[in-house]
Amino acid sequence: MRILVTGGAGFLGSHLIDRLMTAGHEVICLDNFYTGNKRNILQWLDNTNFELIRHDITEPIRLEVDQIYHLACPASPVHYQYNPVKTVKTNVMGTLNMLGLAKRVKARFFLASTSEVYGDPDVHPQSEEYRGNVNPIGLRACYDEGKRIAETLAFDYYRQNKVDIRVVRIFNTYGPRMLENDGRVVSNFIVQALQGKPLTVYGDGSQTRSFCYASDLIEGFIRLMNSDYVGPVNIGNPGEYTILQLAEAVRDMINPNAEIIHEPLPSDDPRRRRPDITKAKTLLDWEPTVPLAEGLKLTVEDFRKRMGDATI
Numbered sequence: 049m050r051i052l053v054t055g056g057a058g059f060l061g062s063h064l065i066d067r068l069m070t071a072g073h074e075v076i077c078l079d080n081f082y083t084g085n086k087r088n089i090l091q092w093l094d095n096t097n098f099e100l101i102r103h104d105i106t107e108p109i110r111l112e113v114d115q116i117y118h119l120a121c122p123a124s125p126v127h128y129q130y131n132p133v134k135t136v137k138t139n140v141m142g143t144l145n146m147l148g149l150a151k152r153v154k155a156r157f158f159l160a161s162t163s164e165v166y167g168d169p170d171v172h173p174q175s176e177e178y179r180g181n182v183n184p185i186g187l188r189a190c191y192d193e194g195k196r197i198a199e200t201l202a203f204d205y206y207r208q209n210k211v212d213i214r215v216v217r218i219f220n221t222y223g224p225r226m227l228e229n230d231g232r233v234v235s236n237f238i239v240q241a242l243q244g245k246p247l248t249v250y251g252d253g254s255q256t257r258s259f260c261y262a263s264d265l266i267e268g269f270i271r272l273m274n275s276d277y278v279g280p281v282n283i284g285n286p287g288e289y290t291i292l293q294l295a296e297a298v299r300d301m302i303n304p305n306a307e308i309i310h311e312p313l314p315s316d317d318p319r320r321r322r323p324d325i326t327k328a329k330t331l332l333d334w335e336p337t338v339p340l341a342e343g344l345k346l347t348v349e350d351f352r353k354r355m356g357d358a359t360i
Contacts, residue, residue: 050074052113052155054105054146055120057084059225060160060218063262064117064269065089069098076111080104083122088225105142106134112153115273118146119160121195125188125314126231132190139194140201147205156212158273159202161280163219164192168318173288175324176217176280187315199280206278214272219284219323223262223343224350234259234344237295238351241302251313253292256320260285261343264336271332284323285336297340301348 051068055061056077061084068075069092076099077089092098103109105120121138122128128135143159150157166174167182182192205211222234230236240247260283268283289297292308299306328334 049114050076050112051115051117052076052078052111053117053119054078054142055084057081057086057089057100058119059088059223059227060221060262060265061117061119062088062225063223063266064119065092065098067266067270069095073097075099076101076113078103078105078109078120080120083127083227085227105145106137108145108148111149113149113155115156115158116146116150117158117160117269117273118143121160121191123162123191124227124231125191126229128191129187132187135190136194139191139198143198143201147201147211151205151209151211154212156214156273157202157205158214158216158269159198160269161199161215161217162191162195163217163282163284163321163323164188165196165199165217166318166321167192169321172320173286173322173324174282176282176327213278214275215279215281216269216272217280217282217323218265219260219282219321220257221260221262221265221284223347225262226347228351228355233257233291233294234298234347235351237298238302238348239355241298241306242348242351242355244303244306246307246309247295247299248309248311249291249295250311250317251291252310253295254290255313255317256288256290256322257294258285258288258322259294259340259343260336261338261346264338268328268332268334271334275332277331281327281332282323282325283328283334284325285340286323286325287340288320288322289340297344298348301344
Protein backbone atom coordinates (compact mmCIF):
# COMPACT_ATOMS: atom_id res chain seq x y z
CA MET A 49 0.00 0.00 0.00
CA ARG A 50 0.95 3.66 -0.27
CA ILE A 51 0.83 5.03 3.24
CA LEU A 52 1.14 8.64 4.38
CA VAL A 53 2.53 9.33 7.86
CA THR A 54 2.19 12.93 9.08
CA GLY A 55 4.78 13.77 11.73
CA GLY A 56 6.78 10.85 10.36
CA ALA A 57 10.19 12.21 11.40
CA GLY A 58 9.08 12.46 15.03
CA PHE A 59 9.53 10.06 17.93
CA LEU A 60 6.51 7.82 17.26
CA GLY A 61 6.15 8.56 13.55
CA SER A 62 9.64 7.29 12.79
CA HIS A 63 9.07 4.04 14.73
CA LEU A 64 5.84 3.55 12.76
CA ILE A 65 7.68 4.19 9.46
CA ASP A 66 10.29 1.57 10.42
CA ARG A 67 7.51 -1.00 10.79
CA LEU A 68 5.69 0.01 7.58
CA MET A 69 8.87 0.05 5.47
CA THR A 70 9.98 -3.32 6.85
CA ALA A 71 6.56 -4.70 5.89
CA GLY A 72 7.18 -3.63 2.29
CA HIS A 73 4.80 -0.66 1.94
CA GLU A 74 5.46 2.56 0.05
CA VAL A 75 5.69 5.31 2.66
CA ILE A 76 5.38 9.08 2.30
CA CYS A 77 6.66 10.95 5.35
CA LEU A 78 5.29 14.45 5.89
CA ASP A 79 6.96 16.64 8.53
CA ASN A 80 7.64 20.34 9.14
CA PHE A 81 10.54 19.43 11.49
CA TYR A 82 9.20 21.46 14.42
CA THR A 83 9.89 18.53 16.75
CA GLY A 84 10.82 15.89 14.15
CA ASN A 85 14.42 15.10 13.20
CA LYS A 86 15.87 13.81 9.94
CA ARG A 87 18.23 11.43 11.77
CA ASN A 88 15.15 9.41 12.85
CA ILE A 89 14.44 8.43 9.23
CA LEU A 90 17.98 8.57 7.85
CA GLN A 91 18.08 4.84 7.11
CA TRP A 92 15.19 5.13 4.63
CA LEU A 93 16.19 8.25 2.67
CA ASP A 94 17.80 6.31 -0.21
CA ASN A 95 15.07 3.66 -0.35
CA THR A 96 12.93 3.83 -3.50
CA ASN A 97 9.79 3.01 -1.47
CA PHE A 98 10.31 6.04 0.78
CA GLU A 99 9.56 9.71 0.14
CA LEU A 100 10.15 12.63 2.50
CA ILE A 101 8.19 15.86 2.06
CA ARG A 102 8.85 18.90 4.24
CA HIS A 103 5.37 20.30 4.67
CA ASP A 104 3.22 21.96 7.31
CA ILE A 105 -0.16 20.24 7.49
CA THR A 106 -1.95 23.51 8.34
CA GLU A 107 -1.58 24.01 4.55
CA PRO A 108 -3.46 21.59 2.23
CA ILE A 109 -1.53 19.05 0.13
CA ARG A 110 -2.60 16.78 -2.73
CA LEU A 111 -1.33 13.20 -2.67
CA GLU A 112 -2.55 9.76 -3.74
CA VAL A 113 -2.47 7.28 -0.84
CA ASP A 114 -4.35 4.26 0.53
CA GLN A 115 -3.92 4.98 4.26
CA ILE A 116 -3.14 8.08 6.32
CA TYR A 117 -1.60 7.88 9.80
CA HIS A 118 -2.11 11.38 11.18
CA LEU A 119 0.45 11.84 13.97
CA ALA A 120 1.63 15.42 13.34
CA CYS A 121 1.41 17.58 16.48
CA PRO A 122 3.87 18.51 19.22
CA ALA A 123 2.97 16.19 22.10
CA SER A 124 4.91 17.44 25.11
CA PRO A 125 3.92 20.49 27.19
CA VAL A 126 7.25 22.26 26.52
CA HIS A 127 6.63 22.19 22.77
CA TYR A 128 2.87 22.53 22.53
CA GLN A 129 2.80 25.44 25.02
CA TYR A 130 5.66 27.25 23.26
CA ASN A 131 3.26 28.25 20.48
CA PRO A 132 -0.25 27.32 21.65
CA VAL A 133 -2.02 28.97 18.70
CA LYS A 134 0.08 26.91 16.29
CA THR A 135 -0.77 23.77 18.31
CA VAL A 136 -4.50 24.50 17.96
CA LYS A 137 -4.08 25.19 14.23
CA THR A 138 -2.23 21.90 13.77
CA ASN A 139 -4.97 20.00 15.58
CA VAL A 140 -7.88 21.74 13.86
CA MET A 141 -6.77 22.89 10.39
CA GLY A 142 -4.18 20.13 10.04
CA THR A 143 -6.75 17.44 10.88
CA LEU A 144 -9.30 19.08 8.54
CA ASN A 145 -6.77 19.06 5.70
CA MET A 146 -5.89 15.41 6.25
CA LEU A 147 -9.55 14.36 6.53
CA GLY A 148 -10.27 16.30 3.33
CA LEU A 149 -7.44 14.39 1.64
CA ALA A 150 -8.79 11.06 2.96
CA LYS A 151 -12.26 11.95 1.65
CA ARG A 152 -10.96 12.89 -1.83
CA VAL A 153 -8.77 9.80 -2.38
CA LYS A 154 -10.91 7.40 -0.30
CA ALA A 155 -8.04 6.58 2.06
CA ARG A 156 -8.45 5.10 5.52
CA PHE A 157 -7.67 7.79 8.10
CA PHE A 158 -6.00 7.08 11.46
CA LEU A 159 -6.06 9.80 14.12
CA ALA A 160 -3.46 9.73 16.89
CA SER A 161 -5.48 11.21 19.74
CA THR A 162 -4.39 11.24 23.36
CA SER A 163 -5.30 10.30 26.91
CA GLU A 164 -5.18 14.07 27.52
CA VAL A 165 -8.78 14.15 26.22
CA TYR A 166 -9.67 12.74 29.67
CA GLY A 167 -8.05 15.77 31.37
CA ASP A 168 -7.62 15.42 35.14
CA PRO A 169 -9.92 12.38 35.37
CA ASP A 170 -12.68 11.86 37.94
CA VAL A 171 -12.94 8.21 36.85
CA HIS A 172 -10.11 5.70 37.34
CA PRO A 173 -8.92 3.85 35.31
CA GLN A 174 -10.13 5.67 32.19
CA SER A 175 -12.28 3.77 29.70
CA GLU A 176 -13.21 5.08 26.25
CA GLU A 177 -16.73 5.88 27.50
CA TYR A 178 -15.43 8.48 30.00
CA ARG A 179 -15.94 11.98 28.60
CA GLY A 180 -13.18 13.72 30.48
CA ASN A 181 -12.60 16.68 32.79
CA VAL A 182 -10.70 19.29 30.78
CA ASN A 183 -10.16 23.00 31.50
CA PRO A 184 -10.96 24.69 28.14
CA ILE A 185 -9.05 27.87 29.06
CA GLY A 186 -6.03 26.28 30.79
CA LEU A 187 -2.41 26.21 29.65
CA ARG A 188 -2.78 22.65 28.35
CA ALA A 189 -6.03 23.30 26.47
CA CYS A 190 -4.33 23.99 23.12
CA TYR A 191 -3.39 20.30 23.14
CA ASP A 192 -6.19 18.69 25.20
CA GLU A 193 -9.06 20.56 23.54
CA GLY A 194 -7.20 20.53 20.21
CA LYS A 195 -7.22 16.73 20.23
CA ARG A 196 -10.84 16.65 21.40
CA ILE A 197 -11.90 18.74 18.39
CA ALA A 198 -9.70 16.56 16.14
CA GLU A 199 -11.74 13.56 17.33
CA THR A 200 -14.97 15.50 16.70
CA LEU A 201 -13.87 16.30 13.16
CA ALA A 202 -12.90 12.68 12.50
CA PHE A 203 -16.29 11.38 13.66
CA ASP A 204 -18.18 14.08 11.75
CA TYR A 205 -16.33 13.19 8.54
CA TYR A 206 -17.10 9.54 9.26
CA ARG A 207 -20.83 10.16 9.76
CA GLN A 208 -21.34 12.87 7.15
CA ASN A 209 -18.87 11.92 4.40
CA LYS A 210 -18.39 8.19 5.07
CA VAL A 211 -14.63 8.63 5.57
CA ASP A 212 -13.19 5.37 6.93
CA ILE A 213 -11.61 6.45 10.26
CA ARG A 214 -9.70 4.86 13.14
CA VAL A 215 -9.13 6.76 16.39
CA VAL A 216 -6.54 5.81 19.00
CA ARG A 217 -6.05 7.45 22.40
CA ILE A 218 -2.37 7.26 23.32
CA PHE A 219 -1.28 7.06 26.96
CA ASN A 220 2.24 8.05 28.09
CA THR A 221 4.77 6.48 25.75
CA TYR A 222 8.56 6.40 25.96
CA GLY A 223 11.48 4.85 24.11
CA PRO A 224 14.46 5.57 21.85
CA ARG A 225 14.36 8.81 19.80
CA MET A 226 12.51 10.86 22.41
CA LEU A 227 13.85 14.42 22.27
CA GLU A 228 16.38 15.37 24.94
CA ASN A 229 14.50 18.65 25.53
CA ASP A 230 11.13 16.96 25.31
CA GLY A 231 9.99 18.08 28.75
CA ARG A 232 8.21 14.76 29.32
CA VAL A 233 8.91 12.99 32.55
CA VAL A 234 10.87 9.96 31.26
CA SER A 235 13.24 12.01 29.08
CA ASN A 236 13.62 14.68 31.80
CA PHE A 237 14.74 12.13 34.39
CA ILE A 238 17.08 10.29 32.01
CA VAL A 239 18.78 13.48 30.79
CA GLN A 240 19.15 14.86 34.33
CA ALA A 241 20.60 11.59 35.63
CA LEU A 242 23.01 11.26 32.68
CA GLN A 243 24.23 14.83 33.22
CA GLY A 244 24.78 14.16 36.93
CA LYS A 245 22.08 16.65 37.92
CA PRO A 246 19.37 16.25 40.58
CA LEU A 247 16.12 14.71 39.27
CA THR A 248 13.22 17.18 39.37
CA VAL A 249 9.90 15.83 40.63
CA TYR A 250 6.91 18.19 40.44
CA GLY A 251 4.70 18.18 43.51
CA ASP A 252 5.22 15.37 46.03
CA GLY A 253 5.56 12.81 43.22
CA SER A 254 2.43 10.89 44.23
CA GLN A 255 0.70 11.61 40.89
CA THR A 256 0.59 8.48 38.71
CA ARG A 257 1.20 7.69 35.05
CA SER A 258 1.32 4.56 32.93
CA PHE A 259 4.30 4.11 30.64
CA CYS A 260 4.04 2.22 27.36
CA TYR A 261 7.15 1.33 25.36
CA ALA A 262 7.15 2.66 21.78
CA SER A 263 7.24 -0.73 20.01
CA ASP A 264 4.17 -1.92 21.95
CA LEU A 265 2.29 1.24 21.03
CA ILE A 266 3.13 0.98 17.31
CA GLU A 267 1.93 -2.63 17.29
CA GLY A 268 -1.40 -1.35 18.68
CA PHE A 269 -1.56 1.34 15.95
CA ILE A 270 -1.10 -1.17 13.14
CA ARG A 271 -3.63 -3.60 14.60
CA LEU A 272 -6.25 -0.87 14.97
CA MET A 273 -5.62 0.56 11.48
CA ASN A 274 -6.10 -2.86 9.89
CA SER A 275 -9.09 -3.90 12.02
CA ASP A 276 -12.77 -3.18 11.40
CA TYR A 277 -13.17 -1.17 14.61
CA VAL A 278 -13.48 2.62 14.30
CA GLY A 279 -12.59 3.49 17.90
CA PRO A 280 -11.73 5.34 19.95
CA VAL A 281 -9.41 2.76 21.51
CA ASN A 282 -7.07 3.33 24.45
CA ILE A 283 -3.54 2.12 23.72
CA GLY A 284 -1.26 2.28 26.73
CA ASN A 285 0.26 0.22 29.51
CA PRO A 286 -2.09 -0.40 32.48
CA GLY A 287 0.89 -0.69 34.85
CA GLU A 288 0.57 2.39 37.08
CA TYR A 289 3.57 4.08 38.73
CA THR A 290 3.95 7.20 40.81
CA ILE A 291 6.28 9.83 39.37
CA LEU A 292 8.51 9.35 42.43
CA GLN A 293 8.78 5.60 41.69
CA LEU A 294 9.81 6.41 38.12
CA ALA A 295 12.41 8.94 39.31
CA GLU A 296 13.88 6.34 41.68
CA ALA A 297 13.97 3.67 38.96
CA VAL A 298 15.84 5.98 36.55
CA ARG A 299 18.19 7.19 39.29
CA ASP A 300 19.07 3.64 40.38
CA MET A 301 19.74 2.64 36.77
CA ILE A 302 22.03 5.57 35.89
CA ASN A 303 23.37 7.35 38.96
CA PRO A 304 22.32 5.93 42.36
CA ASN A 305 23.88 8.94 44.12
CA ALA A 306 21.71 11.51 42.31
CA GLU A 307 19.49 13.70 44.45
CA ILE A 308 15.73 13.95 43.90
CA ILE A 309 14.37 17.49 44.33
CA HIS A 310 10.78 18.74 44.37
CA GLU A 311 9.30 21.71 42.48
CA PRO A 312 5.72 23.09 42.52
CA LEU A 313 3.18 21.19 40.40
CA PRO A 314 2.26 22.86 37.04
CA SER A 315 -1.38 23.92 36.59
CA ASP A 316 -3.95 21.36 35.36
CA ASP A 317 -1.44 18.52 35.75
CA PRO A 318 -3.52 15.31 35.96
CA ARG A 319 -3.26 13.58 39.35
CA ARG A 320 -3.56 10.07 37.96
CA ARG A 321 -3.73 8.37 34.64
CA ARG A 322 -4.16 4.70 33.75
CA PRO A 323 -5.82 3.20 30.69
CA ASP A 324 -8.59 0.64 30.75
CA ILE A 325 -7.41 -1.46 27.78
CA THR A 326 -10.31 -3.94 27.72
CA LYS A 327 -11.28 -2.83 24.19
CA ALA A 328 -7.72 -3.16 22.83
CA LYS A 329 -7.46 -6.64 24.38
CA THR A 330 -10.80 -7.95 23.15
CA LEU A 331 -11.07 -6.22 19.75
CA LEU A 332 -7.41 -6.09 18.68
CA ASP A 333 -5.95 -8.93 20.77
CA TRP A 334 -3.37 -6.35 21.91
CA GLU A 335 -1.61 -5.78 25.19
CA PRO A 336 1.83 -4.40 26.04
CA THR A 337 4.70 -6.87 26.37
CA VAL A 338 7.73 -4.73 27.32
CA PRO A 339 8.13 -4.27 31.12
CA LEU A 340 9.15 -0.82 32.41
CA ALA A 341 12.61 -1.91 33.60
CA GLU A 342 13.49 -3.39 30.20
CA GLY A 343 12.06 -0.43 28.23
CA LEU A 344 13.91 2.08 30.42
CA LYS A 345 17.19 0.22 29.88
CA LEU A 346 16.80 0.45 26.07
CA THR A 347 15.78 4.11 26.29
CA VAL A 348 18.73 5.02 28.52
CA GLU A 349 21.14 3.30 26.07
CA ASP A 350 19.72 5.39 23.21
CA PHE A 351 20.06 8.64 25.19
CA ARG A 352 23.64 7.76 26.16
CA LYS A 353 24.54 7.25 22.49
CA ARG A 354 22.99 10.52 21.37
CA MET A 355 24.28 12.65 24.25
CA GLY A 356 27.81 11.27 24.02
CA ASP A 357 30.25 13.30 26.12
CA ALA A 358 27.56 14.95 28.25
CA THR A 359 26.80 11.69 30.06
CA ILE A 360 28.21 10.46 33.35
